[in-house]
Amino acid sequence: MDRKEFLSTIGITAASFALINCIGCSKKSDSASGSVTGPTGVDFTLDLSLSSNSALLSNGGYLASNGVIVAKTTAGAYIAVQQSCTHESYPLIYQGSSQQFYCNNHGSAFTEAGVVKNSPANRNLTVYKTTLTGTSLRVFS
Numbered sequence: 074m075d076r077k078e079f080l081s082t083i084g085i086t087a088a089s090f091a092l093i094n095c096i097g098c099s100k101k102s103d104s105a106s107g108s109v110t111g112p113t114g115v116d117f118t119l120d121l122s123l124s125s126n127s128a129l130l131s132n133g134g135y136l137a138s139n140g141v142i143v144a145k146t147t148a149g150a151y152i153a154v155q156q157s158c159t160h161e162s163y164p165l166i167y168q169g170s171s172q173q174f175y176c177n178n179h180g181s182a183f184t185e186a187g188v189v190k191n192s193p194a195n196r197n198l199t200v201y202k203t204t205l206t207g208t209s210l211r212v213f214s
């Protein structure tokens with residue numbers, strides 16, 4: 074029995090395969106239209122005296138925590154945006170020298186204020202507030 078005979082025997086046709094494949098497609102097209110949002114109710118604190126957070130001691134450094142990218146700009150300000158690209162949810166990186174957040178998946182870029190700079194993303198990033206008290210950096214909605 075070859076593959077076609079086997080599938081015919083169990084009642085699966087080419088149309089069935091197309092339907093199964095389209096179930097997977099629908100989520101992809103939703104996110105491609107910009108439905109990916111950042112986390113809500115964000116409120117966490119990073120202790121900058123810990124080595125695990127040392128990336129934030131250098132201008133241009135960044136780390137990801139709780140679905141948020143926290144970065145220290147080349148000017149020394151702390152900024153925070155959602156970690157997921159608004160195109161298809163790929164994790165963003167921060168490029169301090171270019172003053173942008175960048176997605177390696179399809180090349181979208183966002184300003185440090187979270188505004189779309191380069192498509193295919195068409196929705197801005199969710200931006201979070203930051204407050205530094207001593208060595209405690211609070212990130213919140």
Ligand code: FES
Pocket residue numbers: 158159160161162163176177178179180181192193194
């Ligand atoms: S996932 Fe497509 S540009 Fe980010």
